[in-house]
Amino acid sequence: MPSLLSSAIAHPARNQHxxxxxxTTAQTCIPVLREVVKQSIERARETAVLLCLLYPPSSFVGEEARARSDRVVVVDRTTYVPGYSDDFKSGSDLLASLRHAILEPAKSGPPGPLSIAIDSVDTLLSDLNSISETTQLLSELLSxxxxxxxxxxxxxxxxxxSPILPILSQTRFSPTLTHLIAHPTALxxxxxxxxxxxxxxxxxxxxxxxxxxPISERHYESEKLVFGSGGEGSGLQEFVVEVLVRGGGDATGRRRGVERxxxxxxxxxxxxxxxxxLDSLKTLWSKKPVVEAQNAPDPTQNLSFNLNLTPEQARSRAQVPLPYAHEGKPPAQTATPAAILYDPDSADDLDDDDPDEDLDI
Known part of the structure; x- marks a missing residue:
């Protein structure tokens, strides 16, 4: 049976859309994204639309794969920088341009499964400069x-x-979700x-x-472990993936539990x-030799006296009444009412006179 991570990459469920x-700054998830895009391209009769805003298309798909398949659509906007590019657009013009670049290939593509990959939604939010417009565009793509x-x-x-990450992970945006979070092994x-x-x-x-x-959600903890004085830096060779699957299982997508x-x-x-x-975590599974209980020497052997009880002695000891003061009685019937007993000292002033009567107020 494949693991949750393998299923999320190569064998997506039909209701997990x-x-x-x-x-994070401490650990990138780009190798996983690259494999997800690769598997989407290699699946038969599936159209893959890739929108690159942060990393170039060569980071995810090679020229041979793009030339070999007519079902791969790549939209490269990595050279577009708002305010600096010659084709600068703002507001509604930029949103219309993105809609045309993504939605048209998705709508006019051949029938069959469709995968739309966006790297990254934070750059998309930065270009649109509006959480509501970004969420609306992503909602249209999800539909x-x-x-x-x-x-x-x-x-x-x-x-x-990310300010948009909590919105995308809510059930209001999508009742079903597969969430892959990269963590450094140092954590x-x-x-x-x-x-x-x-x-x-x-x-x-x-x-x-x-x-x-709670510790993984405090991202500065991971950054300190990776980039601190004793850290080894972030790498692409080994890392840990937290897999969270919500709403998977049946064909209707109705599942209350969450797998993690x-x-x-x-x-x-x-x-x-x-x-x-993982080589960096093998020390956690290194086991020290443990002596089996049956092979351990008996400390009561070779003594000049006997520490064990005979069955008759054990029965006699069990019949000894325990010296409890309130055995078999509720505490309320035997306990005396609580009280404070105080013996005044010779220096105590217990008269009822006003202690401030000598003050001229």
């Missing part, structure tokens, strides 16, 4: 993807912290050493997620893997 990939059905989906890449080693909470199954899932989620897992990503292993397979 929104895939949200989240990067087109849902109308295609099947494995069609809208793939969005965001850089946290797990920090939790294991500082909080004695390694990832499951080395620690209970409830305990781990209770510690991991941690999986590894290794370039040397060609993508998804288990956490124990």
């Amino acid at each position: 929104l895939l949200l990939l989240q990067s 087109i993807v849902r109308a295609r059905g099947g494995t069609s989906r809208l793939i969005l890449h965001a850089l946290a912290p 797990l080693t920090h939790l294991a050493s500082a909080y004695l909470t390694p990832p499951p199954p080395l620690s209970p899932p409830e305990k781990f997620w209770g510690v991991f989620i 897992e941690l999986e590894g990503w290794s370039s040397s292993l060609n993508g998804p893997c288990e956490l124990r397979e």
Whole structure:
């Protein structure tokens, strides 16, 4: 059975029409996005529309793949900088231009599943300079993807912290969601050493997620671990992916529960893997030799006296009444009312006279 991460990349569910990939300053999610776009292009009868706003198209798809397939539409706007480009547009003109660049290939493309990937929604928000217009455009794209059905989906890449990220992850925007969040491996080693909470199954899932989620949401913690004095810097070779799937399961997309897992990503292993397979985390799974209880020496052996009880002695000890003062009685019937007993000292002034009578007020 494939893992959640492998399914999100290569085998999307038919009702999961929104895939949200989240990067941070400490760890990028671009390798996962590259693999998602690659799998979308390689799937038969699927049209892939790629809008590049941050990274060039060569970061996701090669020229051979674009020339080989007529179902790959690439919109390159990486050279467009508001206020500096010759074709500068603002406000409604820019929104109309983006609609034409994305919606027209999506609407006029051949029938079949449709994948629309945008890198990144933060750059899109910066160009439009309006959260409402950005959300409206993304909502229109999501409606087109849902109308295609099947494995069609809208793939969005965001850089946290982002003002639009909380909107995209709400159930109001999409009741179903697959959310992939990249974390540096240093975060797990920090939790294991500082909080004695390694990832499951080395620690209970409830305990781990209770510690991991609040710390991972404080992005400066990861940045300090990666770029601090003892950090090793961010890399693309190995990292951890938090996979959150909401509303998956049946054909109607109605599922109240949320699945959450941690999986590894290794370039040397060609993508998804288990956490124990990451070289930077293998120390967490190194086990010290443990002596079995049955092989351990009995400390009560070779003594000049006997520490064990015979069955008759154990029964006799069990029949000894315990010296409880209120055994078998409720405390309210035996306890005396609470009271404060005070013996005045010779220096105490307990008269009822006014202590301030000598003041001329």
